[in-house]
Amino acid sequence: MTEAVKRVYAFGKDANGNNVTEGNTDMKWVLGGKGANLAEMANIGLPVPPGFTITCQTCMEYANADNTWPAGALDTIAEYRADLEERMGKRLGDAEDPLLVSVRSGAPFSMPGMMDTVLNLGLNDESINGLIKQTENPRFAWDSYRRFIQMFSNVVMGLDGDLFENAIVAMKNDRNVASDTDLTAEDLQELVSEFKAIFSENVDGAAYPTLVVDGAVQFPQDPMVQLQLAIEAVFGSWNNPRAVLYRQKEKIADDLGTAVNVQSMVFGNKGETSATGVAFTRNPANGTKEFYGDYLVNAQGEDVVAGIRNTSPIAELKEVEGLEEAGAQLEEIFEVLENHFRDMCDIEFTIEQGKLWMLQTRAGKRTAAAALAIAIAMEKEGLITKEEAVMRVAPDQLDQLLHPQFDKDASYDVVARGLNASPGAAVGEAVFSAADAVAAAEAGRKCVLVRWETNPDDLAGMIAAEGILTSHGGKTSHAAVIARGMGAPCVCGVEALKIDAAKKEAAVAGTDIVIREGDMISIDGTTGIVVLGAVDLVMPELTGDLDTILEWADEFRTLGVRANADNPEDAELSRDFGAEGIGLCRTEHMFLGDRKQIIQTFILNDDELIREKAVADLYEAQVGDFYGMFKAMDGLPVIVRLLDPPLHEFLESPRELDVEIAKLEAAGAPSDAIAEKRALLEKIDGFAEQNPMLGMRGCRLGIVYPILPEMQVRAIATACARLQKEGFAPKPEIMIPLVSVLPELAKLRSVAEAVIAEVAAAEGVELSIPVGTMIELPRAAVTANEIATEADFFSFGTNDLTQTTFGFSRDDVEGEFVPQYLNEHLLPYNPFATIDPGVAKLVEMGVELGHEGNPDIVCGVCGEHGGDPESIHTFNRIGLNYVSCSPYRVPVARLAAAQAAIKQR
């Protein structure tokens, strides 16, 4: 070929039946997932319609050059097009025996439904005759042509699809028929003329000068023009808003680009011995090894995915007359694919007049339950190793299994049933549009998104909702696929649901029940049921496959996993989930409720005796708190963080009080009452801060009010001593927050040690309570060698560390400019969700320097990043001893830690 850079790769056979494929499955970064696997299928002898793939790199060059083609690229494509014509023995646009092609996107990562596809390309006013001649089926031919014009206009030219749908409806009304299939070849031919007219009227000639003929826009008759425009549209679809949003959510890099597959068309709509379908080599919902999928006779592939017609189960395929052979061949291919790819595969196929063609294969998306079941089964089948099995389950997906389920003991009436498309249960207000779902979520209200069927434009709403409910579409519909990917519960195909999206309500057929916007509903994606009202939810336990995989994971991981918990219930839950200790017990959570009054008394009172009484009351309460925590975690470490938040968090809002005073004054309230309020306001104002995040909190509190850490340490030591005397093995550790300089830690450590020694003497026990610190300020990270000399452990508080490292106030920026930063790709992801490399660098410095200062120091992380799989890989690389996360994230962290260990071997 003519270029130094190889931009195009052929796949499939030549005219002599020889495989001329140039790529393979390892080339997905170049050919995209679809292109690489089309090549691979051809290489292993499966029937693949011949074609060629234009590389992802070409897409990015085109996009980066402001949508202009790299020199020579179009020539190369023309050469491959000519080669394909030669291999097929047909020519695009030929009036006798025309070649038709599909033009499909195919990125390195699957982005289902996100990008554009054009089918039947090559049809024009001449080749339609060839198609009629070859198929002897004018109706099919005209239908193909009108589909092509419609799809080209919509996908490539961006015209509104309704323009064409309306024309079809008008035609059906005119002909007085109900269904598209009732339209005749002549009707369709007339529609083609109408469609071309719509095209001419609606396409902007200034934007497409090449389409202007004799002063008017014409539907392009030159297949080369059709092809180039279609490829450009696919390239452009890489950066359409829904694709960008999807990549952002799925953390797919923006600079990968998409490949374009130009492939000979095969037709599933050539009559009753033609069909098309999608299938999985195992059940993607539960992992069972069975024939799973849907097909439609006499249809094109898009019809299946769009869920417009109700499909048949694939298991029935080989029993259909004229499809028996293809059906049997498909079953064999399932085995071939699984043995070759050593994974569950997702396939698309078309049967053209009895002959099976494979259009796509890839690793199949699956629910967490299925992922577990398949990984374990394949390990047992000897197909994969235990490490591979552990690597096969996406940790974030486990969340699905840890999602709430309907309480077994709850009683409720099922108002409708549908397909159990994505497991887990959800409760929320019914909303009928993606925008309403987003609005509800932003207002803090849980919602369930109810749609006829979802489409890619609904993505933001699907992310915002607790669960998704559709009245149409099968288990491979858009709603089902996306929901499973996100781990959101989904019930789909609830045909009894008659949705009126405009009125924001859904009637349940056969009943007088109407679900209106704002009504609470519950759905169970594991069983497919819909309930009006809120059903109590419960969490499942770790059993079966999940437990197996986690046990395997524990064999490989080197990173410990602890939980963040502030009460015995959460501590027990986390222990059930496999937590090896409590990495963060936030004591401020113990100062709420009744105790808030006590801490307020301490803060606001000047009388030393009253203050001391308040502290004594807190002490009594805290002893009980810690007793419960340590007992629940008997034998496992519990890191208790001393009081951390600024004291004004426990006080009234000065602004509200100020307004209240203004009102009292205006109402002529007694002056002594006002004076008292004013005095309180002055006091509270004394605690107000411009930037509380950077103010008097953390260990600074303990330095200014040493009575507080003394009280807390005394309570910890006392609870520990009592449990020891009762025969338990409590293992508390004391964590001093927000240290910036060594002397802070040294001072509070000596305060703590003195109190511990006193309690040990008074209680007559030996107490061994390590003292460590949070590393959550850059100052601490870069001087960790000094700080480690007084610390038994470091716990990296990556939430705060992210705030100060970036200068981002989490309270402010997430609602402010961070969303814009994500949209504009100034940030690749939210650094509060996944650890940023700059923050990670400080953690790494902290760990390295910490070991210089104290070779025995134990290092962990207790920010929310501790439960994020991607962050866990970073922490494993850095060499932390453990991560600590919320109880429900513990299983996720165990699996992620194992994968990190395996990957970093």
Add this chain to the structure above:
Amino acid sequence: MTEAVKRVYAFGKDANGNNVTEGNTDMKWVLGGKGANLAEMANIGLPVPPGFTITCQTCMEYANADNTWPAGALDTIAEYRADLEERMGKRLGDAEDPLLVSVRSGAPFSMPGMMDTVLNLGLNDESINGLIKQTENPRFAWDSYRRFIQMFSNVVMGLDGDLFENAIVAMKNDRNVASDTDLTAEDLQELVSEFKAIFSENVDGAAYPTLVVDGAVQFPQDPMVQLQLAIEAVFGSWNNPRAVLYRQKEKIADDLGTAVNVQSMVFGNKGETSATGVAFTRNPANGTKEFYGDYLVNAQGEDVVAGIRNTSPIAELKEVEGLEEAGAQLEEIFEVLENHFRDMCDIEFTIEQGKLWMLQTRAGKRTAAAALAIAIAMEKEGLITKEEAVMRVAPDQLDQLLHPQFDKDASYDVVARGLNASPGAAVGEAVFSAADAVAAAEAGRKCVLVRWETNPDDLAGMIAAEGILTSHGGKTSHAAVIARGMGAPCVCGVEALKIDAAKKEAAVAGTDIVIREGDMISIDGTTGIVVLGAVDLVMPELTGDLDTILEWADEFRTLGVRANADNPEDAELSRDFGAEGIGLCRTEHMFLGDRKQIIQTFILNDDELIREKAVADLYEAQVGDFYGMFKAMDGLPVIVRLLDPPLHEFLESPRELDVEIAKLEAAGAPSDAIAEKRALLEKIDGFAEQNPMLGMRGCRLGIVYPILPEMQVRAIATACARLQKEGFAPKPEIMIPLVSVLPELAKLRSVAEAVIAEVAAAEGVELSIPVGTMIELPRAAVTANEIATEADFFSFGTNDLTQTTFGFSRDDVEGEFVPQYLNEHLLPYNPFATIDPGVAKLVEMGVELGHEGNPDIVCGVCGEHGGDPESIHTFNRIGLNYVSCSPYRVPVARLAAAQAAIKQR
């Protein structure tokens, strides 16, 4: 000696006149400044009363062991005491010819008046007889004994000095005499008895069991007991509160300790051929090479320093009968000392019956003017090199010369004159106590501290006041020495001022003027005049010695010095002071006054046209701003920082508005007026942030409101283009603040470059305007290699970097816990004043990584640390290209940069 660690060093001669000194001037870390120089003087043959020095390390061991002696130390001291007795041929406590000693502190750094001294130690009821016998002067002997008891009781035992003063007053009343000198030997003997009784009554026997004899406390008769207690008292004085405060202010480490010098007493109070004095080898106020100092005939040294008696100028000494020889010898010693120490020396001496003894020498404290003059003169005399001359001037001291002076054209009436003790002028409210000075300063009011004479307890007030005015004491009085050290203006010895501190007023003798608390007064420490009322002040220019030293400094320094300035006046001033450019022009300072209304319109209005009009108005104004700045700095770089603060800084306080609304509502204001206010409040609340320091500011503003940076860059480029066309050489640079990630900078850089290109095209000129960024977030510092790829320069914003690195909000913490941290030594100094090592580490990373990303990157600092000499040493070491500071700090920075370069060679 018996110990492995050498704890005691002898100095002076033995009984045969041989020098047995063990130390030298290089040992000040061991022997303290006084001890090291006593040894050095003995080594070079000067007359030094024999004695020995106990090391600083012994003091710290004693202090660290909770005031208990290291094993063996007391034995060693006893051996040296015995050796001293042998060298002197006298014994402590001897009834025939007793040895008397002084016990004085002496730390590695001079801490004048901060620590304790005991004189005449060794006197007791027996040795008093020996002293009488030897001196044949019973009155002198009894006076010495009563002084000893008084001093011992006060300094060593901590008894109130008034107990003894009252006894003296009672005795004088009883004897009906006016002066102490009128008391007879018998009177003094009786006083000794009374003093011993006072001692017995007031010392706590439980605390000093060794002093209890027959059940009652007795004044210690055993000289060994006296000596040990006195040494312990000196050790203890290292940690007295005023010493701690002094060290904090002077940044002296707390772990140095003080040495103790035990030295044979010589007496300046043995009659008219005895004298005592303090002197400088050159004039410490202006540097003139002249005989400078004060002496008192027939007095002890403390009398001179305390300023209780009025002293005579030392130039007159050699004309006094009986003191001629000692006076002449003293002049010769001045030469010897200067040639030996190659510096201006401060000395203490005593003449005992015609024989001169040197008690102390050290480098003399001097005003900035004197430091400059002496350094230049010594260089010209060939005594020191130019480098040494540059090293001899403390940069911080230059501030004195840059202090305000009375405006030459101001008219004012001088109400009184005193000594010009410390140069510079000050204007403020008169206050009459240190506490009132502190209170005034805290309330933000400038004040002048008016005292009879200051003492170490006044230190906090002296720091708080603008200037110091005393009615008593000479140029070596406490007030004068401390004020010069601090660079605070001071007029002292204004005898016409009759101060009544209790009534908080001062009458001016011979007039009916009374200065009352709160009255504005002005003092000029350069001329010694006092004015009632506020005199206009002006800044001096760089001329004469200062200019010379700065020119020399410029020969050595490698670090550039720029200024932070936001208007043409400040820019010109900084240029006069030698600034080589503007390192930081804060554009938000251009948005105040009339323009605040415009920016408010922009922020609060939803109408796009009105917003654009506001931005256009700002643009017009900004073109003028930048035109003026660039013209003032013609040919020199001007770094303009784009708008930085959060927008709500330009808006009303939501709390005040909320209170206003509550009042309007209560007053029944029209509902539409209230609704309008509520709408405004809602708008303003939309801009409110929990932590504005970490919120939407800096480059985040420019990303959310691109119209703002576009407008500013357009104004910069336009002003630049106009000046170029007028023949000037403007050198603007554009600085993007608060960058945390590369894409922020890349985006705004491309915005800026596009606008610059547009303006260049429109104006028909070539524009070359570098674009760089502030490095003021830890994220930016640790990823500087990335950020540097889009930056022409880095300017380290160490104010903000300190805030985020420490998690300290400057607005909050300086009034909150930081003072406590400084008091408790959790921080060695305020990290906002002098760069902290942890923050410096991030700066260093930023510079290193920055050069990885862009080898040509220019790195500077524009935080307030840029004008702090100690920080400048750090920045020089790190390898910054320049520092930028306030205009008045530019000379300080030039000198500090030279010293850093010389030191780090």
